[in-house]
Amino acid sequence: MRKFTEELHQKVQLSIQKVSDQGEVGFEFYNSCYSISKAAMGELKEYVYRYKFKDRVEEIQFFKEIKPTFQALLQYYKELLEIEVKKPTIAERRYLIKYYQKTARYYQMVLKKNDLFRQYLRSGNTVSDHQLFVRSEENNDLFPSDAIDLDEKFSTVASNELAKIKSHEMVLEFLCFRIEALKAGDSKIANEPIENYDTVWTGDKVKLIELAYALFASGDVNNGKATIKQIIKALERAFNVDLSGFYRVFQNIRIRLSGRTNFLDFLKSCLTKFMDETDLNYRG
Numbered sequence: 001m002r003k004f005t006e007e008l009h010q011k012v013q014l015s016i017q018k019v020s021d022q023g024e025v026g027f028e029f030y031n032s033c034y035s036i037s038k039a040a041m042g043e044l045k046e047y048v049y050r051y052k053f054k055d056r057v058e059e060i061q062f063f064k065e066i067k068p069t070f071q072a073l074l075q076y077y078k079e080l081l082e083i084e085v086k087k088p089t090i091a092e093r094r095y096l097i098k099y100y101q102k103t104a105r106y107y108q109m110v111l112k113k114n115d116l117f118r119q120y121l122r123s124g125n126t127v128s129d130h131q132l133f134v135r136s137e138e139n140n141d142l143f144p145s146d147a148i149d150l151d152e153k154f155s156t157v158a159s160n161e162l163a164k165i166k167s168h169e170m171v172l173e174f175l176c177f178r179i180e181a182l183k184a185g186d187s188k189i190a191n192e193p194i195e196n197y198d199t200v201w202t203g204d205k206v207k208l209i210e211l212a213y214a215l216f217a218s219g220d221v222n223n224g225k226a227t228i229k230q231i232i233k234a235l236e237r238a239f240n241v242d243l244s245g246f247y248r249v250f251q252n253i254r255i256r257l258s259g260r261t262n263f264l265d266f267l268k269s270c271l272t273k274f275m276d277e278t279d280l281n282y283r284g
Helices: 002-021 026-050 056-086 093-113 115-123 157-183 205-218 228-239 246-255 262-283
Strands: none
Touching: 002 026, 002 056, 026 056, 056 157, 093 115, 093 157, 115 157, 205 228, 205 246, 205 262
């Protein structure tokens, strides 16, 4: 399952990058990205209909980490389309700033309503995962939601809500970027897509999480004041990868028998080899 979903996610990122390279912006860009994301969700749904999860752990992993990533992206571009359509026709900067600020307040309010669930997710707690992220009619009744047409083979209520939270956080980040760009007087940047799909992480996610914790432990980010979540978010944006569940992965890294710093050791050997080869080339 992991191989299929990671390859599908990478295909989506590269497809969106291709659209961006073609120079599409605004409504056209969001619409193309929405179509790409919708097609990916269709592929994911077909796969899950045919696939049988190995155990409850894998099912939880899918509905807590994998599906919300794809669904959030689809929801994100849907929201951006609506924001673009409702945007003031008067392109004067102060009107756009006011519009984006009002829209941002709306998403902040929506996110606040889910504070309890967000706190559960941020805490790294898993005690209720078997109820939240396992398909069951009984479990769906435990989580309040406005969903009225839930595909019980492809959804849990909590998984849907998690995707909404992720998408709303992305929209809020988008709006903050637009507001700051407009305030700075950079209308060109304010109209460009903020996504960066040039760099895509193609290695195992556990390696990047190991690197994230190394950076956190070093204290070299924001003078040691950056949280591990901030560092994770920065790496997610830089490499277009979803690192949800990083706390649980780190706990596994701490106790693995093969070594606790495998990727860092590998990076050291790669850099040493590169330096040695560079030295030889200079001498030659």
